[in-house]
Amino acid sequence: MSFFFRGGSRQRPTPQEIVRSIKDSLVALDTKTGAKALEDAEKNILTLRHALSGDGEVEPNQEQVLQIALEICKEGVLSLFVQNLPSLGWEGRKDLVHCWCILLRQKVDESYCCVQYIENHVDLLDFLVVCYKNLEIALNCGNMLRECIKYPTLAKYILESSSFELFFQYVELPNFDIASDALNTFKDLLTKHEDAVSEFLSSHYEQFFGLYTRLLSSTNYVTRRQSVKFLSEFLLEAPNAQIMKRYILDVHYLNIMIGLLKDSSKNIRICAFHIFKVFVANPNKPREIVRVLVDNHRELLKLLHNLPTSKGEDEQLDEERDLIIKQIEKLVRLSV
Template sequence: MAFFFKAAPSMGRMGMASPVEMVRCTKESLVAVHDRSAAKALEDVERNISYLRQTLVGDRETEPNQEIVMQIATEICKEDVLSLFVQKLPSLGWEARKDLVQCWSVLLWQKVGSDHCCAQYLENHVDLLDFLVVCYNNIEIALNCGNMLRECIKHESLAKYILESASFELFFKYAELPNFDIASDALCTFKDLLTKHEMVVSQFLSSHYEQFFELYAKLVSSTNYLTRRQSVKFLSEFLLEPPNAHIMKRYILEVRYLKLVMALLKDSSKNIKICAFHIFKVFVANPNKSEDIIEVLVENHEELLKLIHNLPMTKGEDEQLEEEIDLIIKEIERLSRRADMRR
């Protein structure tokens, strides 16, 4: 039996069935799909998801009917179709996966009453979020899952779950994947997790500081250039965000991280050197430097001054950066002179 809905002759494609019928047929066709060898079942489910996408998104000629969209969202949660979307994703073809991701993006923001019903459904079925994270290991659906995850992360409660779950640590592994597109996508999702909800992230880092930065240190030391460049750039932006001030103050008191950043100043990449400088300057400019930090700066002052003097800048590239370099040089020289006077 084929599970798909057809347009009534006088209604056109967008008026093909009621929301209840549309969701029922979509569910039945998804359930019938077991693997890609079931060609007829795949044909039915792909047709149904395509129709569903047209209803939710509309097309060039027709805007979606918001009342129908709301009814579809309600039925999809009621009938557990959202779970099937995730579970059956690996079995679907390229076009069906693309349509499904579009449906997912609309559904997660559909309100029924005052609640985003599909986001609320995921709060109660967090195993689906874990499944989406793990799917970065599946090269065929990794990018689809990345898009779906980033839509989830826009909801604070879902982002909070992923951050605090065991699945979160997988992103440190995914950033090192050999597939350039998948590694880049995973880093994009990782960045969204750490930037979309400032207070949630601040609380997470406060309670997971040691574990997080030990893992992050491996990213900025990676032999993979893409991983190293993007993670250093993100760290240089991330630590300077006002909500993370307390994290930055803790970070810049640690000698191990100062040494890590100093090593990055020697990188062959201009971009990495500049990003590393923006982290390094915070260690040096900190008025409450520990004696251990001062000792490392003084012991390495000649090499550091040389590295900073030789930062790869084009003339007049950034006046503010030039001023910052000048101030950091003066501070290192001051610390060195003070150390000499004490000897």
């Protein structure tokens, strides 16, 4: 059965009718093949979109939107959305993602009913992450995941699941659009909820940075550039101060930054400098860090002197570079 309305030619369906119609058509799509089953499913999803966000002529009724969200959860339609996403056409997928984002934002009695549904069906999150491997629906799934990540319980689940490690593969996918989308989702996971991220990195520190180091050493220029840029921003954010303090005590990571200071890319060298400077400026440098800085001071000073200048655009960068040069020179004098 399909509800599809134009110009108010029929009385609009109730929330229960809309949801029942969608459920029936998605179940049929899952069990049947053919253009008719697909057409019915996509028409019903479009009707849902109109009910949730209006159709250009009639504005949505917020009370009905909430009723639809409750009915969607009651009937398990969110699971059908995810399961049948690969079967839909381009327009159908776009409409479904639009509906998904609106539904997750609906708050009933101080709780997000659709978010609670996903909390109880976390396999949906795992499925969406894995779908980055599917060229046809990867970007749709990325949008759906980023909407989920806005909620701390869902973000925390993804961070702590085995699926999270897949992002370290996805950001190096040969398809630039998908790799960039995966990186955006990866960034959201690590920046949206400070407490969850801090807890995750505290308990998975070695594993996380071991995987992240591979990205910094990637032969793919875009991956290398985006990874060092994000790391330079992430470590210097105030909520991540404890993670940064731990990071700059590790001589292995110092050597990674020194290697990136030699990169052929100006942007990579500048981002690497912003991390390297924290190793040098740390007043409590371990002996191994001091030894590397002193033993390699000639090469380091040359790299820093050759660091691209801002030409007046960023005087702070020039000042920081000069300060770090002086710090290294001071270390050398004290070691003599």
